[in-house]
Amino acid sequence: MTDLKLYQVGTFAAGNRLVDLELRSVQAHADRANSITSGHRACQGCGEALGARYVLDAAMRAAGGDVVVANATGCLEVFSTPYPESSWQVAWLHSLFGNAPAVAAGMAAGLRALGRETRVVGQGGDGGTVDIGFGCLSGMFERNDDVLYVCYDNQGYMNTGVQRSGATPPAARTANTAPLGPEPGNAFGQGKSAPLIAMAHEIPYVATATVADLRDLERKVEKAMSIRGARYLHVLVPCPLGWAAASSDTIRLARLATESGIFPVFEAEYGEVTAATPIRRPVPVDEYLRLQGRFAHLFGKHARPDLVARIQAAADRNIVRFGLVEAEPRTGS
């Protein structure tokens, strides 16, 4: 009975006292890198702080600790490096809001020129990635620079007062998409799917992940680190502040986002989707939306079931498009 899937918590929890150390998640190890450590000023239950540690610890393990990081301006940068204290335990450089992919590309070039094996991770929030940094990101993809770029998507500009970004979902309340008028909250539209656009560059690897499925996330980081060239990982990191949700619901929300089909979890190589994580316990989008104050105007006295239905339709489309429902239930991998 060496098959991990038969154990009580399967592959879904961080660790498992009964399996070999190397089969446990990176996060289960007391000697994990803790790439971002205690004392940072992220809000309680911050998904981004968690996501960044998950990703970088996994990258550190995959690269034997030989990693440097370029970080875009944003929550992650602000809460981690207010003078005189840094929460980073990796070699880390912050330059600007919109240039992390280019900085990372420069790092990779510099390291290659210097004959070093050090691997480069670029990272930023959704604003720094899908909005202001998009030109640099696209350039990095197009040149196939040897960088793993990670977007921690919390669907808005959060530490500046919750403003709308190109990744803010339809109907969501932000500081500049108030729940007013006939179309309350953010506009409905196609949105801007950075992963799909990344795929259009036909780079070696594109994947989405969430903080709710650690093993999946770590596997993708590990896979990304085994590949050379431009790689893109888009991680959904719920934001208790911006989403107006309980700090203890961060992971639950990420889980509901995937289980409702709102956030498809998949991976792609050279522009083709190669795998999608099937929904394990399907839920309607309501269950996801109701936990978040930013969607409160869709429920209650002036409920807007029509808008909820539109969100559901988008989720259903994801389910079909990415094949998120499979006949056999998942028992862990």
Next chain:
Amino acid sequence: MDHPFAITLDVGSSRANKTGSWRTERPLYVHNQPPCNRACPAGEDVRTWLYDAEEGGDAYERAWRRIMEVNPFPAVMGRVCYHPCETGCNRGQLDEAVGINSVERFLGDEAIRCGWQVTVDQPSSGLRVLVVGAGPSGLSAAYQLARLGHEVTIIEAAAKPGGMMRYGIPEYRLPREVLDAEIQRILDLGVHLQLGTTVTDLDATMREGRYDAAFLAVGAQLGRRAHLPAGTASHVVDAVALLHHLGEGDRPMLGRRVAIYGGGNTAVDAARTAKRLGAEESVVVYRRTRERMPAHDAEVREAEEEGVRFTWLSSITQVEEGSLTIERMELDETGFPQPTGVTEQLPADSLVLALGQDSDLRFLDGVSGIEVDHGVVTVDEQMMTGRPGVFAGGDMVPDQRSATVGIGHGRRAALGVDAWLHGRTTAQPDDAAPAEFEALNTWYFADAPRAHRPLLEAVRRSSTFDEVVQSLDADSALYEARRCMSCGNCLSCDNCFGVCPDNAIIKTGDPDTPYLIDLDYCKGCGLCAAECPAGAIRMAPEDI
């Protein structure tokens, strides 16, 4: 390297910033009572021995010893217990209850196979305790008392020990070598066993044996009779007697067509036994419906598979040679069966009555202080009768009647006896909060359907007394153990350590206290509690 002021910082320097001051709630690791433990009449710490067993290999012995702390019959109970633990199991609300009983049986069988023994770890107390009756309750008490250092003598009326385990439960459910092995292990502790002896005068026996205390567990061996008009040639036996004969090795003649009257487990046992004794037809006649039948569902299902028929809503009004008159019943609003006056004939060469059992309490006549009410002996929390130093348990006291309940009584009484002998009161069991299903985060449990024990093929079952329900193989037993969700207790899955955005969980490496909260940094977000698969973390308000 020469670092420019302020724009370059030392790594990890934020640890100077103690974010624990933000906290309004703090996480606490709890040890809540899982429903399996709560439900176990024997008082087993099911969650914990499953936790041990999950490791497999050497840990099986640890798991078995943990069972043995409270129950000396894992192999027997792993076969005959009606496992209320599984009924209570939270996993039943997710997919199917954990097959606790089958794991227990596996462990019990492993112990027999490997020859694991228990020892007496207490110095001899020099005190003598009498146990009357070598059934599950008496043996359980004797086992515990012996391990507490007392000199124990069991007096048993039958020729062999085991009580209803031997004389009530047919061999196809409990092979005798298993029973003998587990009894022998108790006797090996130095327990004296006096067979074929009936205690008729308790006071006299105690006095003559110079016993300091006694535990009475004589069971309920008397089959209840029904007042049925019966012809002289009719062949009517009671189930208790039938099964007792069988236990003594006899093969009673019942004829080609056998009817069994009653709806309990004994009725089903009798019906299945009749099949094995050669009856072509074995029909259970019961006054109510299947839903209202007290017999356990699995037993009924297995019986049906073996060809036993059931005649529901039927009452026997007349017994003739070769035939029974049956009156159709119907349930009234209260669910009580009422006669309809419609009758029919049921061919039957013999009728087995399984209408309940009573205790033979004549040996207590004249024993002062002991109170008998509705045929059972009144006892207190520690199982002590009104007579100081005399305890009672098993089927002869008011409670559910099962071997498991009896084992629990035996242990409780043993602790009571021990405390009484030493002039102490027994420790109150700590009142842990129940571990509710709602507190679990079942997402983390892999979809893992239960591993069912294989059954002997039906043809062999209906003709032999071979054991019907087989053991799980080792892999399946391990698999089943690992389905346990460890309700309300840490299962060392590292999830709290993993999900804390502030690295505020310390992994100790100590299996007893695997994690500590680093209150210097814990912001009290509650993610560890929300994402604990086992519901083993609770958020408690800070005093601020």
Next chain:
Amino acid sequence: MFEQLEGSRAVAKTVARCRPAVIAAYPISPQTHIVEALSDFVRTGELPGCEYLMVESEFGAMSACIGASGVGARTYTATASQGLLFMAEALFNASGLGLPIVMTVANRAIGSPINIWNDQSDSMSQRDAGWVQLFATSNQEAVDLHVQAFVLAERLSLPVMVCMDGFVLTHAVEAVDLPEQAQIDAFLPPFAPRQHLDSRDPITIGSMVGPEAFTEVRYLMHDQQLAALDELPRISQDFESVFGRDTGGLVRPYRTEDADVIVVALGSVLGGVNEVVDALREDGVAAGSLGITCFRPWPAEAVRAAIGPARQVVVVERAFAPGVGAIVGQDVRHALRSAPGDGPAVYDVVAGLGGRPVTRASLRGLLDDVVAERLDPHELHFLDLDHELLERAGTPWRRTS
């Protein structure tokens, strides 16, 4: 060894001999042949061990340079005009992080209106970006300053712009004495960064600094830049001892010792200015010129010393600041603040914007007017301003200050 080379190519060859590890550049106009030539050198192996990143924008170019320099690689880029402006945010960042990036700015106008020709508005607009700005008067000097720029940048951990006039220099074919590889190798040691990202000795670079220390951080940056005022003359002297050419250090005074009137200018216009100075001298006017090689940090003392007791100072600027006028002129006045007496009259003259030639004749006319005191030193002057065009635009010449 002298070669007849286009300015861009001369610079490219020299930069290549400085052995940059990473070059990141945006390829097109506003751009020069410098990066094209470097791209060739990387491809042919003439510049071994160098990574060339063809980025999607100048912002990307400077950002990639930041990354490369951040990991300890010698880094170079080039741009001009709008491209420099598109870099602006990253320029401030590179200097703030103290990254010794060397960049050629082929000075060109900035729009709107779009104009691809030479002036110095671009680098002047980035005056406060925290970069050292060196201005070349000729292609030979451009070549020489690039070599020194790497030394200066890496010694002080500061980024350095070498500014050379677009087209006028970059596209001009002249005889240039290219520094030999061996000479450069002797003069420019391998890059030993003050700090760099190293996974074995990790640090956090680029923190957020609040009011409690921000002023001090900025002061330290200022202090660090001022150190170039000491360092550059030293480097320049060393350079002369190795290469035999005097590049002047901070400023290039020409016949200023006894001058009554001194023309201050930056870049290629100085060639013409000096010819006019010679002509004036021949006509008995005690004229001189002062070329500013190091515009940032501002060499106030050197400027004051060079101007000495001159009565008139004419600042010829190929850029200007709308709404106020002079850029360099303000700095000259700043330098003269502590000069004895009332100090000289300082004339602000905007010349040669958007590629308009600055002819010797115009300069001579200007200086004749200055010497004759026909110009008001309190006004802003435009060389060769076309009054007819202004009339046509409906806004006739009104005032300049």
